[in-house]
Amino acid sequence: MIPRHLVISVAVMLVLVVTMGIYARRMRRQARELESPATTALPVVPPVSGRTEVVTLYVADDAAGSLRPQSAQIPLPGGRQQRAEELLRALLRVYQQPGAAHPLSAASDIRSVYLVEPGLAVIDLNAAFADEHRSGILTEQLTVNSLVETLAANVQGVQRVRILVDGKARETLAGHADLSDVFDVQTLMH
Amino acid sequence: MPFISKKTFASLLGILFFAMAAVVATAPQVQEKQLSVYAPVATYTLPVLDRSGHEYVGLLELLEPLGRVSSQTAGGRWGIRYNSVDGNFAAGKSRGKVRGRDFDLGAPFLIENARGFVPLASLGNLLPKFLGTAVDFHQNGRRLFVGQVGIEPSFHLESGPQPRLVLSFNGPVNPTISTEPGRVRMLFKRDPVLSPGSQSISFADKIISQATYSENNGAAEIDVVASSPLLATYSNSGKTITLAAAPTETQAGQGGTGPPAVSSGPSTPKVTPPPGNTPPTIRHPVIFVDAAHGGDERGAALTDQLAEKDVTLGFARLLRHELELRGFAVQMSREGDTTVPLDQRAGSANAGQAVAFITLHATSQGNGARVYTALLPREGESKGVFRAWNGAQQQALAVSAMVATAVVNELKVRKMAGGAAAASLRPLNNVLMPAVAVELAPGPTGAADLGSATYQQQVASAIADGVVSVRDRLGVQR
Numbered sequence: 275m276i277p278r279h280l281v282i283s284v285a286v287m288l289v290l291v292v293t294m295g296i297y298a299r300r301m302r303r304q305a306r307e308l309e310s311p312a313t314t315a316l317p318v319v320p321p322v323s324g325r326t327e328v329v330t331l332y333v334a335d336d337a338a339g340s341l342r343p344q345s346a347q348i349p350l351p352g353g354r355q356q357r358a359e360e361l362l363r364a365l366l367r368v369y370q371q372p373g374a375a376h377p378l379s380a381a382s383d384i385r386s387v388y389l390v391e392p393g394l395a396v397i398d399l400n401a402a403f404a405d406e407h408r409s410g411i412l413t414e415q416l417t418v419n420s421l422v423e424t425l426a427a428n429v430q431g432v433q434r435v436r437i438l439v440d441g442k443a444r445e446t447l448a449g450h451a452d453l454s455d456v457f458d459v460q461t462l463m464h
Numbered sequence: 465m466p467f468i469s470k471k472t473f474a475s476l477l478g479i480l481f482f483a484m485a486a487v488v489a490t491a492p493q494v495q496e497k498q499l500s501v502y503a504p505v506a507t508y509t510l511p512v513l514d515r516s517g518h519e520y521v522g523l524l525e526l527l528e529p530l531g532r533v534s535s536q537t538a539g540g541r542w543g544i545r546y547n548s549v550d551g552n553f554a555a556g557k558s559r560g561k562v563r564g565r566d567f568d569l570g571a572p573f574l575i576e577n578a579r580g581f582v583p584l585a586s587l588g589n590l591l592p593k594f595l596g597t598a599v600d601f602h603q604n605g606r607r608l609f610v611g612q613v614g615i616e617p618s619f620h621l622e623s624g625p626q627p628r629l630v631l632s633f634n635g636p637v638n639p640t641i642s643t644e645p646g647r648v649r650m651l652f653k654r655d656p657v658l659s660p661g662s663q664s665i666s667f668a669d670k671i672i673s674q675a676t677y678s679e680n681n682g683a684a685e686i687d688v689v690a691s692s693p694l695l696a697t698y699s700n701s702g703k704t705i706t707l708a709a710a711p712t713e714t715q716a717g718q719g720g721t722g723p724p725a726v727s728s729g730p731s732t733p734k735v736t737p738p739p740g741n742t743p744p745t746i747r748h749p750v751i752f753v754d755a756a757h758g759g760d761e762r763g764a765a766l767t768d769q770l771a772e773k774d775v776t777l778g779f780a781r782l783l784r785h786e787l788e789l790r791g792f793a794v795q796m797s798r799e800g801d802t803t804v805p806l807d808q809r810a811g812s813a814n815a816g817q818a819v820a821f822i823t824l825h826a827t828s829q830g831n832g833a834r835v836y837t838a839l840l841p842r843e844g845e846s847k848g849v850f851r852a853w854n855g856a857q858q859q860a861l862a863v864s865a866m867v868a869t870a871v872v873n874e875l876k877v878r879k880m881a882g883g884a885a886a887a888s889l890r891p892l893n894n895v896l897m898p899a900v901a902v903e904l905a906p907g908p909t910g911a912a913d914l915g916s917a918t919y920q921q922q923v924a925s926a927i928a929d930g931v932v933s934v935r936d937r938l939g940v941q942r
Contacts, residue, residue, distance in 0.1 A: 336829055339883055409764035409772070410827035411836055411903045415887045449763055449772075450825070452888040455841030455854055462839060 325350065331365045332423040334376035334416035341420055344368070358387040358395065358429045365424050376416055379406035385441070387425070393433035394456070395425055401440040407448040414451035419462060426459040433459050499584065500682035502656035503530055503610035505917045506781040507788070508799075509682055512584060512606060518571040519606075520581035523551070527594060528800065529781055530610065532774060532915075535580060542573070542580040546594045553580060562593040605679025607656075614658040617686065619675055621667045628708040629672050629688060633657070636702030636789045638748070639686075648694050648707060652684040654788060671709050702791060748793040749938065751931065752818035752897075755780035755796065756825045759803025766828045767911050773801065775826040779904060779920045783824065786921070786928035797823075810894035814856070819938040820867060820931060821899035823892065826914050830905040832881025833923050835868040837861060837900055838892035856894050863898040863937050871900065871930030878926055881905075898938060902927055 326349045332341040348364045350357045362384045369378035381402035388396040422435045435457045444453050497512035506529040513520045527533045527546045535544045540555040553560035553573040574581035588601035600609040615635040622628045639650040664676045674689040693710040755776040757763035763772025784794040795816050797809045813821045838857045868884040875882030892899045907913030
């Protein structure tokens with residue numbers, strides 16, 4: 275005959291195993307729900323308030339290997355610097371739409387844009403922008419051209435652009451496009 | 465009492481030292497043994513080791529230019545994977561396993577510095593097991609032909625007062641031509657030239673009497689015996705070499721221009737110029753081919769298993785072959801999976817005085833190939849003759865654009881997608897000579913094409929033909 279205490283111990287262990295299984299399953303579902311908004315959700319409300327203006331975004335198209343001008347109505351704040359930041363964020367949202375012609379990671383963001391001296395703009399991208407960017411000469415160059423041309427077309431006086439990543443100088447965007455120098459807007463647009 | 469004094473002993477030691485130094489300094493240079501490998505994707509040479517009476521060659525180094533290869537060493541065992549074929553060998557054992565089956569090397573396997581070496585004599589049977597294709601191994605001449613790459617010569621003598629010996633090849637060749645009294649030597653180091661059938665051919669001519677073929681230490685040699693100086697001319701895109709009796713001094717004075725000549729004067733490794741000109745050495749224009757990325761820097765992940773650095777290296781080797789067939793010398797930025805800084809790549813190209821710089825990349829997006837010229841940044845400060853490093857390309861940019869257009873045109877001739885653009889891609893802006901980047905994109909069957917030697921060769925030949933079409937602009941004489 276099996277001792278009583280042994281039967282009780284086995285029963286308790288069985289209950290514990292089943293409970294832990296249910297708990298683990300629930301935790302996994304919660305984790306999945308937490309992950310999904312970060313990769314798929316896009317801001318549905320404009321992040322800033324301000325007068326809505328019509329701007330021209332230079333949007334990259336991988337298949338065509340070129341930029342195409344695209345008009346957009348976005349709310350822009352009054353300050354020049356904030357205006358530049360929101361402009362590039364609006365451009366970024368185009369690339370983060372499902373089925374974009376030049377997809378960028380949903381985690382990509384513009385940390386800041388600094389207008390440091392007459393003619394020079396410094397775009398500070400977040401680390402995910404570069405880390406999760408697809409690698410290749412064409413795709414990286416299109417991103418650079420799109421940022422620079424959009425900025426130059428909508429913020430008066432921008433002649434040169436420097437791109438930083440996470441506040442620091444970086445050699446390349448994703449292995450190809452050289453970010454160590456200042457981009458000359460005139461040279462780049464020709 | 466000592467046998468000799470300390471002073472005498474020191475003197476003897478000094479004499480001995482100087483004698484040894486003199487012997488070392490005057491000893492003739494022993495020519496290193498080497499194996500030449502001719503394959504559709506690459507032509508290369510490898511050092512051959514002598515160990516215990518056998519000749520050995522590194523198996524990883526031998527297979528590396530031909531496909532994806534990796535090796536591992538554990539104790540006395542050495543394993544290699546070439547594409548999907550595994551080989552396992554043990555140090556000191558002559559039996560190993562290839563594709564899971566026993567293979568007899570005929571001599572012990574050798575491991576030195578974690579590198580695995582196989583006896584040279586085993587290559588004829590061993591390589592087909594890895595490559596899945598036939599090889600033709602000329603062991604005495606240390607020449608290995610992978611696939612149908614051989615170039616066959618044929619001889620035709622046109623007798624007369626000015627006899628001409630026409631050597632025709634079924635592919636372009638680029639031998640080093642030198643002369644010795646009474647004969648002309650043509651050394652084929654990188655051309656897969658085969659025997660014409662007979663080692664020696666005699667001609668019923670008073671001036672050109674005999675031609676002999678031989679192979680030695682990874683090179684083929686054709687010697688032509690002649691009783692008077694001969695002129696050598698290339699024609700038919702390097703597929704024909706004509707040796708003709710040189711005109712006499714009187715004739716030369718009347719002529720002025722003519723083909724390159726080889727005189728039968730004192731021994732010289734040069735092809736002498738047309739009579740009446742200063743004797744220069746014929747130097748092949750150098751193209752710098754840069755296989756982008758490498759070593760720690762993998763570049764883009766083109767597929768789950770294909771890294772950009774591996775594709776660029778294979779692509780660069782193919783391009784080297786194509787350029788050499790068209791009469792260029794090629795300097796490579798890297799020959800293996802090594803990390804080479806961008807500044808070093810540009811520095812080597814500038815120092816080597818290349819006439820053009822071609823950097824090769826690959827991407828999994830788009831199709832065909834795109835060609836880029838430098839998108840120059842705002843130039844740094846130039847001081848006198850010293851150009852700013854980031855703007856070194858400035859003066860060559862116009863010719864770079866011509867090269868890019870020429871390559872795109874050649875891609876279109878081959879019905880491949882292509883386009884030209886400017887990109888801020890280092891080290892394009894750091895090189896002084898015309899420079900382009902070519903980004904290989906997938907072919908008709910997708911990203912898998914990126915690793916296909918056939919597809920890469922199509923693009924490589926388009927690049928080489930593009931360069932040839934603008935060679936005048938590169939300052940290269942036809």
